[in-house]
Amino acid sequence: MKGGTLVLAVLAAATALTHAATIKNFPYLSCSKKLAAYSLNPIARTPDANTFCVTIRVAPPENCTSYCCGADLRKILIDVKPECVVRNPNIRVTLNDAPTKIGPAFEPGLYGPNDSFVLRLTQLGLNITTADGVELCISLARNSQGAGCLTMQELCKPPAGEVDGTCAVAMLDTQYDCCPVAKASSYVMPPPPPPPPASPAVLPAPEPCTTCVTLTRYEYFYVTLPLNFTSDECQAWSSMVTKDLSDVAGQLSAILLDLPPVVKCEDKMLQVCVKFASAAEGQKLEDVIYEMLQYWYFTAADPCKAYWRGGYSGVVTVDNGEGDGGGCLQTHVAMSCDPERIDFPKCKCDTRAGATPFFASPIMEKLPLAGSRTKDMLYCFQLYVRTPVYPESACGRTTNLLKAEIYANDAQRRKIKNILVMPNGANSSRVLATSWASPGEQTLKVTPLNWNLEQANGASICLVMDGSADILQFCNIGTCKIIFFDDTKNCCPLFEASV
């Protein structure tokens, strides 16, 4: 398929994005928590009231050859409570009793909410041969102004559902690609109660395993039209995921608890959570969950659609929904679609989006043409106006949208009947006859428009197509492309849109 080769990209690709969306969970950056070399002993040692020590463990999964299973350990982040973040903290950190090269520092969570903070320890210089058994100790004291937290209970922000005194610790490599999160607490398990006197053996009920499937949308900083998920999309996501999980669980005899799924719908995130009877039940899906994620990804976030590429991208994740990398099933999928190479426009002009103030939405609307006996359909580009990238340039100073041109398949000329154009503020649309450039140029003209900024903002350009037409074929497979000319015809920003 032309321009449709899919390239599998690990989530690391998402690190390249500037996160218009916030990462709510520690360590507040995109990196792989799974398949890692490092963890911690779950019980911290507390040599005195103001010191706690955690022991690093190196235990990559058997035969793991992925980068993170052999990565170094340069940096440790600890999730901390905002009230402990003080200037010039008086915190001493040692590795096997030797002070670290660089002192610890508080910093805000990189892409986290504005009240997220971490304690950063860096240049640790450890790796998979040297880190095992290394003890990291943190001693807390008030600073010269008498401020600062004094105990592990005060300092660490416990993971959701955990009590004070539990610390979430992320262990990062030099490239920031891997960030396994481990928990350590000074809380010591109480001894088990004595067994009740001889009574019929009752096995303890296993803990259910919460499993959440999440679709997140990320947008680059330059996106001028932030997109939100709609409640219909949320409904479609939750019913698809719930049904598929229940079908596959049935086929694999994995026991799902009979509870209504928990659904969360946010502007940039859709999530549905179910509960398996136990971790072992959930893990029965381990071999198929990645394929399921891929399928859901393509159904809900096809990366070849204009609104899932360019400045927009999506990630599908499965985990326990708490963002601590836990859960009996954990993986994620993010893909990209190869850019299309097209010879359009034929003339030489500045095609960069944002060259002029005129923009088109990546979402093309499809609606039936009211009153059409031949079941004609409307395919509409939606226009809007923003400050151009270089407002003082010749293109940036443009205030007139002279005409538009659409990249379209010459062989499909008969599928389009006419074009309805409607500027902002008009009460009805105007009909334009179709007009094509020379055969071979694959160019449908939308002229004249002559819209000023106010008229263009909220305007629409709708192709009236025969009911039998396939918009993908009409647009030459891929996304539909439109350019907007200024009076000089030197400026022609190009936009893609998909139904």
Ligand SMILES: *[C@@H]1O[C@H](CO)[C@@H](O)[C@H](O)[C@H]1NC(C)=O
């Ligand atoms: C790891 O590799 C060895 C040798 O190839 C093999 O015998 C063993 O079964 C593998 N273990 C796992 C868990 O795949």
Ligand SMILES: *[C@@H]1O[C@H](CO)[C@@H](O)[C@H](O)[C@H]1NC(C)=O
């Ligand atoms: C943090 O974010 C919240 C919610 O978005 C906002 O109400 C608050 O003013 C922000 N605080 C700061 C210090 O920016």
Ligand SMILES: *[C@@H]1O[C@H](CO)[C@@H](O)[C@H](O)[C@H]1NC(C)=O
């Ligand atoms: C780990 O670090 C030690 C000491 O710096 C070095 O000798 C060793 O080669 C490193 N091992 C790996 C796997 O990088």
Ligand SMILES: *[C@@H]1O[C@H](CO)[C@@H](O)[C@H](O)[C@H]1NC(C)=O
């Ligand atoms: C998305 O939601 C945000 C915040 O609720 C809102 O400001 C913005 O206008 C919405 N975007 C669209 C395209 O509706």
Ligand SMILES: *[C@@H]1O[C@H](CO)[C@@H](O)[C@H](O)[C@H]1NC(C)=O
């Ligand atoms: C649109 O309709 C309103 C109310 O009927 C009228 O006042 C206005 O002048 C009309 N605008 C145009 C551009 O025809």
